[in-house]
Amino acid sequence: MKKILTSFLALGICLTPLTVMLMVQPTWGQAQNSRSQEAERLLEQGRKLTQQQEHQKAIQILQQALTIVRELKDQKREATTLVRLGLNYSRLGQKQKALDFYNQALPIRRAVGDRSGEATTLNNIGRVYDDLGQKQKALDFYNQALPLLRAVGNRSVEATTLNNIGLVYSDLGQKQKALDFYNQALPIRRAVGDRSVEATTLNNIGLVYSDLGQKQKALDFYNQALPIRRAVGDRSGEATTLNN
Incomplete structure (x- = not known):
């Protein structure tokens, strides 16, 4: 009886490490899910840093996110990350770098x-060309968006784009054309309840x-x-x- 009990104890000692190893070994799917969650966390952190105007820090975080989403072959989030990188470079005044990232994002969104993301990216490219003084190129991209x-x-981004086109025509000295586009933007601004930009359009007119x-x-x-801006x-x- 004593010999039999010893055999079972020995068998138990052999099996225990194998059981533990099987429990802690992550599956491929779990590893992918973990990387996906990490990418999402980095994207959210990058978004908040962008809002806080911590553009250099945002770029560092977004570059980490970009590496992960490319590993995961997640094209939708890759395009989002590229656009956010472009936005941060644009705000730092590095317009050519901004264009590089927007131009990487555009074919992915297509x-x-x-289509909504494609239009936003086209609009962003237009804004960069506008800032660079290349007004006709800016118009080309706004008109694609x-x-x-x-x-x-x-409708909100449509109104923004109409306003941007109006600004370009105003800068080109084509005041009546500028008015035409501002007057298209104004009722949309009012319809979507965006009072701050409604005031901007009224001011532009x-x-x-x-x-x-x-x-x-x-x-x-x-x-x-004036009263809207105060409100x-x-x-x-x-x-x-x-x-x-």
Whole structure:
């Protein structure tokens, strides 16, 4: 009886390490899921740093995220990461680097069928060319974005794009064309309830009328913008409108 008991104890000692090894060994799927969660955490951290205007830190975090999403072959998040990198470089004044990242994101957004994301990326590229003083190139990209935004029903970014086109035409001295686009943007701004940018558009219309020598009309629009800027607490915009 004693011999039999000893045999079972010995067998137990042999089996225990094998059982533990099987319990702690992660599966391929678990490893993938863990990497995916890490990418999402980094993307969220990068987004918050961008909002806090910590652009250099945001870039470092987003580069880590980019490595992971490329490993995972997650094209949708790869495009998102590239656009966020472009945005941070743009805000740092590194416009060519911003373009490089936007131009990497654009074909991916087309490939995955993300029409809204494609339109936003086109709009971002337009903004960079506008900042670089390449107005015609800016217009080309805004005009590519506009029908896509209308097709997907993204009215807020559609209004932004219309406003951006108006700004370009104003800079080119084509004031009536600028007015046409601002007047398309204004009712959309009101419809989506974006009061801060509504005030911006009203202010832009006022500027055009001022440039056209129609001072009373300019005043009418500035006086519409002013109470909105006060209501939303935009003190910088309020000061600009008072100055105008």
